[in-house]
Every structure is written in C-alpha cells, then in structure tokens.
Amino acid sequence: xxxxxxxxxxxxxxxxxxxxxxxxxxxxxxxxxxxxxxxxxxxxxxxxxxxxxxxxxxxxxxxxxxxxxxxxxxxxxxxxxxxxxxxxxxxxxxxxxxxxxxxxxxxxxxxx
Amino acid sequence: xxxxxxxxxxxxxxxxxxxxxxxxxxxxxxxxxxxxxxxxxxxxxxxxxxxxxxxxxxxxxxxxxxxxxxxxxxxxxxxxxxxxxxxxxxxxxxxxxxxxxxxxxxxxxxxxxx
Numbered sequence: 001x002x003x004x005x006x007x008x009x010x011x012x013x014x015x016x017x018x019x020x021x022x023x024x025x026x027x028x029x030x031x032x033x034x035x036x037x038x039x040x041x042x043x044x045x046x047x048x049x050x051x052x053x054x055x056x057x058x059x060x061x062x063x064x065x066x067x068x069x070x071x072x073x074x075x076x077x078x079x080x081x082x083x084x085x086x087x088x089x090x091x092x093x094x095x096x097x098x099x100x101x102x103x104x105x106x107x108x109x110x111x112x
Numbered sequence: 113x114x115x116x117x118x119x120x121x122x123x124x125x126x127x128x129x130x131x132x133x134x135x136x137x138x139x140x141x142x143x144x145x146x147x148x149x150x151x152x153x154x155x156x157x158x159x160x161x162x163x164x165x166x167x168x169x170x171x172x173x174x175x176x177x178x179x180x181x182x183x184x185x186x187x188x189x190x191x192x193x194x195x196x197x198x199x200x201x202x203x204x205x206x207x208x209x210x211x212x213x214x215x216x217x218x219x220x221x222x223x224x225x226x
Contacts, residue, residue, distance in 0.1 A: 042203055042216025094212055101214060103157035
C-alpha cells in the first residue's frame with residue numbers, strides 16, 4: 001500500500017537534547033512538508049522541500065532543521081534551540097503539481 | 113499574505129440531519145485551491161473535498177458538498193445525512209500557489225448527537 005509513515009508515534013525530549021522525527025513516503029511524490037499543530041490552532045508550516053537536496057523555511061522554522069537526501073525521506077530535527085517543542089507534528093507530501101497534500105499519522109512530541 | 117478564518121469553534125447536529133461549516137479566506141491570487149480536511153480523534157488528517165477556484169461548479173463528494181462564493185471569498189462545507197463517524201475537527205485550508213503551502217483555519221469541532 002502506498003502512503004506516508006511517521007515514527008515514532010510518541011517522542012519524549014529532555015532539556016538540551018536534539019530529537020529527530022522520521023517521515024517516509026512511497027507515493028513517488030516530489031514535494032514534502034512538515035507542519036506543527038498546537039491545541040486550538042490550525043497547522044503551521046515549519047519546512048518544505050520541493051525537490052531532493054533542496055528545502056526552504058516555512059513560517060516557524062526557528063529551532064528546527066531538515067534534510068532531503070532521498071526523494072522518499074524528509075526527517076525533521078527539533079533542536080535544543082526550540083524552547084517550546086511540545087506539539088503534534090504532521091508530515092505531508094504532494095505531487096509536482098501540488099493539487100492535494102496527503103498526510104502521515106503524526107508524531108506527538110513531549111518534553112520531560 | 114493569505115489568511116483563512118473559521119468562525120465556528122464548535123458545531124453540533126443531530127444524526128441524519130444536515131450541517132454547514134463556514135470558512136472565509138483572504139487572497140489577492142486569482143487561481144488557487146481550497147480544501148476541507150477532517151481530523152478525527154486518531155489525529156490522522158483526511159482530505160474531505162477539494163475546490164479549484166477557476167471552476168464555478170461546486171465540488172461534491174457523496175454526502176459532502178461545498179458552497180464556493182469566489183467574489184465573497186467564502187467556502188462553506190455542507191454535510192448531509194450526518195453520521196456518528198463524521199464527528200471530528202474540520203479544517204479549511206487554502207493552497208498558496210507559489211510553493212503549494214497550505215494555509216489553515218483554526219478548525220471547527222463537529223459533534224454528532226445520536
């Protein structure tokens with residue numbers, strides 16, 4: 001089955017620690033996105049990549065980093081510079097024409 | 113910059129009845145896409161329906177339909193014959209043409225009364 005997988009489902013971060021969220025897709029989509037969801041709010045864009053080895057900052061990129069070494073993978077690192085990382089993180093992908101974004105099941109990040 | 117507004121934080125409807133969720137947006141682009149997504153308690157984001165701005169005909173997907181008013185920048189979702197499985201958060205989203213980024217409303221929580 002084609003789709004988007006995210007792991008882990010839950011992730012705990014200690015103070016000063018960097019953590020990496022995984023996102024993999026087998027839909028052969030060109031573009032991939034990372035969104036952050038906080039309670040009572042819509043999703044906000046962190047980073048996006050429209051092609052391998054290239055990515056751009058979204059609206060709330062500070063404290064996050066990404067890489068796009070393979071078409072199917074777009075990992076997100078939450079660095080220690082992100083002071084309020086507790087949120088639900090969603091990964092999405094779309095074709096080159098971008099008509100519809102499809103989403104993974106999400107990762108819940110909590111701070112210990 | 114584009115913005116999306118959902119003015120109803122919560123709506124409730126009796127099972128089998130019809131409910132309409134509101135969404136307004138602001139943009140200076142002439143061609144764009146609008147979406148309704150559903151997020152059930154599992155938190156999986158699921159596409160409900162999509163509307164292309166250049167198409168005058170309102171999109172329909174089974175029990176779900178939209179009322180797209182381009183001049184008024186309004187994009188409401190109508191759910192007919194509401195079912196218990198329709199209970200979820202519903203988000204309206206605008207697709208920015210430059211990078212295909214989605215701009216999201218804050219969501220409407222839909223409660224279905226049995």
